[in-house]
Amino acid sequence: MARKILIVLTSHKELGNSGKPTGWYLPELAHPYDIFKAADYEMTFASPLGGVAPLDPGSVEAFAQDASSVSFVQNHAALWENTAKLSSFLGKADEFDALFYPGGHGPMFDLAVDADSQQLIAEFVAKGKVVSAVCHGPAVFVNVALPGTGEPLLKGKEVTGFSNVEEDQAQKTEYMPFLLEDRLNEVSGGKYVKAAEPWGVKVVVDGKLITGQNPASAHGVGEAIVKAVG
Template sequence: MAKKILVVLTSYGKMSNGHPTGWYLPEFAHPYDEFKSAGYDVTVASPHGGVAPLDPGSVNAFKSDESCVKFLEHKSIWENTVKLDALVGKAADEYDALFYPGGHGPMFDLATDATSHRLIAEFVEKGKVVSAVCHGPAAFVNVKIPSTGESMLKGKTVTGFSNAEEDSVSMSQYMPFMLEDKMREASGGKYVKADEPWGPKVVVDGKLITGQNPASAKGVGEEIVKALA
C-alpha cells in the first residue's frame, strides 16, 4: 500500500495592506517531488476548500526553478482542495503524515484555525509524522494536545521562518506575530535556526519535522520520506 500524505494549504490570499499572499510555491513543489518519487498518494486540503491561493510573488521569484515551473502545470492540485472539516476525526487514521507548506497565509488563518488545530492534535496523538516548513509551523504554535493540555511544541526542538528573515523582506510590520518568537515560547526555548538567514535548516524531533525557509523545503520532504520508510 502506498503511503498517504495529507497536505494542508492556507485559504488566506490578501493581507490588510492589500498585498497578495497565500502559500509559497517551492515549499509545496519541492516536497511534492519527494513524495511522488517515493510513490506516495497526496491529498490537499485547506480551511475553505476549493482554490487555495498561491502567492504570486513566489511564482515570479522561482520562475527559473525547474521543479516549480513543472508543478505549475498541475493547478488542479491546489484548485480543488478538500475542506478541512471533512477530515477531522478520520484523517489521522487514514493518512501516514501531515504537512503544512508556508507562505505568509498560514500566519493569518492556520495559526488560529480550530479545525486545523484539532486535526494536528489527532495526528500527534496517533503518533503520526507531523511536518511544516517556513511559515507553515504557524499552524502549530497554538495547538494544545487534549490528553495533556500542553502545547504540541513543548520541549521539542523546532525551526521556522526567523525574525531576521521576516525583517529582511520588510514584512514584520504586517504580521500578527513573529513566528520565531512564538515558536521559541511554545517550545520552551528550543527554537533553532541556520547560522545565516536563508540558509537551509531542517529539524527532526521524533515524529515532528520542521524547516526554516524556502531553502529547507526539499530537505523537509526528504525527511518525511525517511520517517515513513
C-alpha cells in the same frame, strides 16, 4: 501499499490589511511534491475553506528560474484549485501516514488560529503520525494542545521556522500578526533553532515533528518526512 499524506494549504490571500496578495509559497510545495511523487505517495490536498487555495504570486515570480516550481505551476494547478475542506478530515488520521503544511505568509493569518487545523494536528499526534511544516507553516503548531494533558504540542520540542531576520529582509515584518521565531521560541520553551545564516537550509526532526526554516529547507523537509514515515 502506497503511503498517504495529507497536505494542508492556506485559504488566506491578503497580507494583513495591506491589499497585497499572499497565500502559500510555491517551492515549499513544489519541492516536497517531487520527493513525495518519487516515493510513490498518494497526496490529498485540503484547506480551511476548500476550493482554490491561493498561490502567492510573488513566489511564482521569485522562482521563475526554478525548474521544480515552474513545472508544478504549469502541470498541477488542479491540485491547489480543488482542495477539500480541512474539516472533512477530522477523525480520519488513521487513513494517512503524515500531515504536511507548506508555508507562505497565508498560514500566519488563518491556519495559526484555525480550530479545525489544531484538532486535526492533535489527532495525528495522538495516532503517532508524522506532523510537519516548513517556513511559515510551523505557525500551525503554536496553538496546538496535546490531547489528554492540554500541554502545548511544542513544549520542550526542538523546532524551527521563518526567522525574524528573514522576515525583516523580506520586508514583511510590519504585516505579521506575530513574529514566528518569537512565538515558536516562547511555546517550545527556548528550543527554537535556525541556520547559521539567513536563508540557509535548516531541517529539524524531533520525534514525529518535522519543521523547516525557509524555502531552501523545503526539499529537506520532504526527504525527512519520507524517512520518518519509513
